[in-house]
Amino acid sequence: MTFGDFVRLSRAYVWVLIGCTILGALLMMAKTTREPVLYSATSSGLVRVGNATTAGEEQGNAQLAEDKANLYAFLVSTTPVAQEVVDELSLDVPPEAIAGRFSASVDASVNALTVSAIGSTPVEARDLANAVVDAVVVVAQQIETGEDNPKTPALTRIVPLSQAQLPGAPFTPDYRSAAMKGAAGGLGLCYAFLVARRLIDRRIRSAKHVEEATGAAVLGIIPKEDALGRAHRGVRGDLGRAAESFRQLRTNLRFVDVDNEPRRIVVTSALAGEGKSTVSANVARLMAQAGTPVLLVDADLRRPQIASTFEIDGALGLTQALAGDVDIREVILESGMDNLSLLPAGRIPPNPSELLGSLRMKQFVEDLSHDYFVILDAPPLLPVTDAGLLSAFCDGALLVQAAGKTQIEQSEHCRRILDQVGSRLLGVVLNKAPVKGAAAIAYGGGGYGGYGYGGYKSEYTSREAYSTAGKGRRRLAKLGRS
Known part of the structure; x- marks a missing residue:
């Protein structure tokens, strides 16, 4: 990442x-x-050894004081020191219970010992901090002399530097x-x-994922749009935000190979529900609007969608023509749109794969491609073999993938199927791409990695401003001549 x-x-x-x-x-x-309410108090003092009369004695005493300070810091949290504190303050607690409340640090530059004590009340914390300083000297002398009550005065003493004060607020x-x-x-x-x-997400979420899985270019990214999910799949022209994306797809498809422009293509997907019928219907409509005679063939003989999408009678269609019951051109219907003709699926047969892979189907497609740009809406690639059979005798296949749904492994499998039948993958359409929200992160929050709409909006604004400015100049010129 x-x-x-x-x-x-x-x-x-x-x-x-x-x-x-x-x-x-x-x-x-x-x-x-x-957690319990606890207070902390701190007292400090300077560790001094003897009374030096010369500079040499002073230096030796300072080194000894540093050693003693480190010893005292070690002894602060021990049980003997805690016992001395309990005896001095007449506490009704075992020494082991309060030994962990004491801590100490040493400033070696001045041999200062700082002691901290924790208590459940401000007074207890203050008394414990002050008592520890005296108790640690007593315990150290007992250790050095081996006597519980040493009679000789201690060589080392702690000169109080700051007494513990009542803490103003608990630290916990x-x-x-x-x-x-x-x-x-x-x-x-x-x-x-x-x-x-x-x-660990293996779903297609960006153009990069598609290109790495299929080795083909992304010809278009279609944003998720409510109009595309309705019964008419946007063929009435209300594509919303997807309108410009479909126009871009149409342009890219026309220029995918300028030397050998495809005349018959198969539109398929990995699995059902990825929007291949929506893409094929709208691409056919937009190509027809551009002046190209288009024939949209419903080659999905298992779940045909074209008849319901364009609201035409689909009782007679491709299956009857393949069976020899009618002539193929007799079942081609007008869509009501200029340059767009439709060939519905007809009656659903028991053997779709045999019909679509037959020589008669191949001959139909070849003959019709002389008069039309033929777009075949085929079944998904992975569940059945129909799309693979059709793409074998067409100029190529257009693979539709649903963003956030199609798995990367499924895309790779689709490419392998097309390679096995010798078909050409013209490109991939990334469909249902979320424009905003959490799922749009791979597209830069709706920017689609270069396929965004902000550029189009600014372009339209610039054109409108230029057109308005031109009208203004022409109006001023007419006023000047008059």
Whole structure:
């Protein structure tokens, strides 16, 4: 995953990320409310050894004081020191229970010992911090002399530097720190889930995925549009945002091979429901609008769609012509649109593959391609062999893939099937591409990797401005002449 993919992922799931961040902070704060209220107090002192009378003695004492300070820091959290504190403060707790409440640090530059103590109340924390300083000297002297009550004065002493004061507020529970940790944890877990989900996702989500799986160029990216999901599949002209994408597909299809322009193509997909009938119907309509005589053949003899899409009578059609009951040109119907003719499927036969792969079907397509640009709406490639048989005697196949639905392995299998029958894959149409939302991350939030609509909008705006400016200049010229 590149940095750009990470940014698009963040933009697409921004509200999910925010929600997980807030949830993590709230959960951590809720957990923190169960923690006890504790206070911390700190006292410090300078470790001194003897009374030096010369500079040499002072230097030796300073080194010894540093060693003693490190020893005291070690002894602070031990049980003997805790016992001295319990005895001094007359506490009714075992020393083991409070030994872990003490901690110490040493500043070697001045041989300063800083002691921290934790208590359930401000007073307890203050008294514990002050008592530990005295207790640690006593325990150290007992260890050095081996006597419980040494009679000789201690060589080492701690000169108080600052007595512990009453803490103003507890250090735990720390809701701010807990909220920050919870927010960071929630955000991190959310990112980990999203990135892992993206890495293991094997569905087609970008033109790059399609090109890597099929080795063919993406001729068009059709955005998801409600009008395309209706019964008429957008053939009435209400394509919405998909209109310009279909025009671009029509242009790319015409120029896919300028030296050997295809005259008969098969439109198919990997599985049902990817929109191959929608693509074939609208490409046929737009090519007819451009002045090319087009014949749209419903070659899906298992689930025919063309008759219902264009609202024509599909009782007679291709199957009767293949059976020899009628002449092929007698069942070609007018669509009501200029240059667009339709050949419905007719009665659904028991042997579709045999009919579509027959020599008669091949001859029909060859004869009709002299007068029409023939587009065959074929069944999906993976469930049945019909599309492979048809593409073998056509100029090529147009493969429709549904963004976010078709698996990469399915695309690769489709390419292998076409290669096995010797068919040419003209290109791929990425259909049902989401324009916005989480699923649009691979397309840059609707930009489709260079197939965006912002450029068209600005172009139309520029043309309108230029046209308006021209009218204004002509109007001014007429006024000047008059």
